[in-house]
Amino acid sequence: MKGTVKFYQEQKGYGFIFSSEINEDVYFNIKEWKNESIPNGNDEVEFQLDENKKGKFALNINLLKSALEKKEEQSTKKDDRIICFNCNKKIVPRIMYLNAAPYSSHCPYCGETIKKFQHNVIFIIFTVTIIIFIVMFVFIASTILKIF
Numbered sequence: 001m002k003g004t005v006k007f008y009q010e011q012k013g014y015g016f017i018f019s020s021e022i023n024e025d026v027y028f029n030i031k032e033w034k035n036e037s038i039p040n041g042n043d044e045v046e047f048q049l050d051e052n053k054k055g056k057f058a059l060n061i062n063l064l065k066s067a068l069e070k071k072e073e074q075s076t077k078k079d080d081r082i083i084c085f086n087c088n089k090k091i092v093p094r095i096m097y098l099n100a101a102p103y104s105s106h107c108p109y110c111g112e113t114i115k116k117f118q119h120n121v122i123f124i125i126f127t128v129t130i131i132i133f134i135v136m137f138v139f140i141a142s143t144i145l146k147i148f
Contacts, residue, residue, distance in 0.1 A: 001049050002064070008039040015039055017047065017058055028058040035063040042067035086112035099127065 001021055008015030013030040026049065033039055044065040047058040081090040084107040093105035093114045101123060105114045 002044065002046050003058075005039050005041055005043040005045060005067075007041050010038065017045060017061070019049070022049075022056075024056065026056050026058045027054075028061055032057075032059050032061050034061060037063065037066065039063075040067045042070065044070070082114070084110060084112060084114070086110050 001019055003017040003019035003021075003026065006016040006018045006025055008030075015028055015030075016025040017028055018025050026047075028039075028047070030039070032047075039045075039061075043063055045058075045061050046064055047061040050057055050059050079090070081092055083089070084091050087107060087110040089107070089109050091107050091109065091114075094108050095105050096103050102117045104116045106112065107114060
């Protein structure tokens, strides 16, 4: 069975492991700890479950992943944020749009412009062409309706 050390009382030599498989806390004694390290909260462990008149307890506890290893693993995950050169904070830039096209990105804290995007000439020509066709269609449709 697998679980996570909830806490360990070093002075008294016991602690509790939370097992998500049975959704309960399980008592353990340091005598059943089969590793060289001392148990810490948030350590991932594997153990055998036994029960007596006092309740459930863990036997043959083996450390799978220490809390320190888990913390180091989380800190090495990729951080996509950038540092604003004006306020020196880690940020995810906010994109500003102009005429439905990205115009620039800004720091959400200080408002400093991070990057201005180049306008795509083809997109602008396409948008203007669509607008001209719409205006022509409305003009021709209104002219035809006046005749009839």
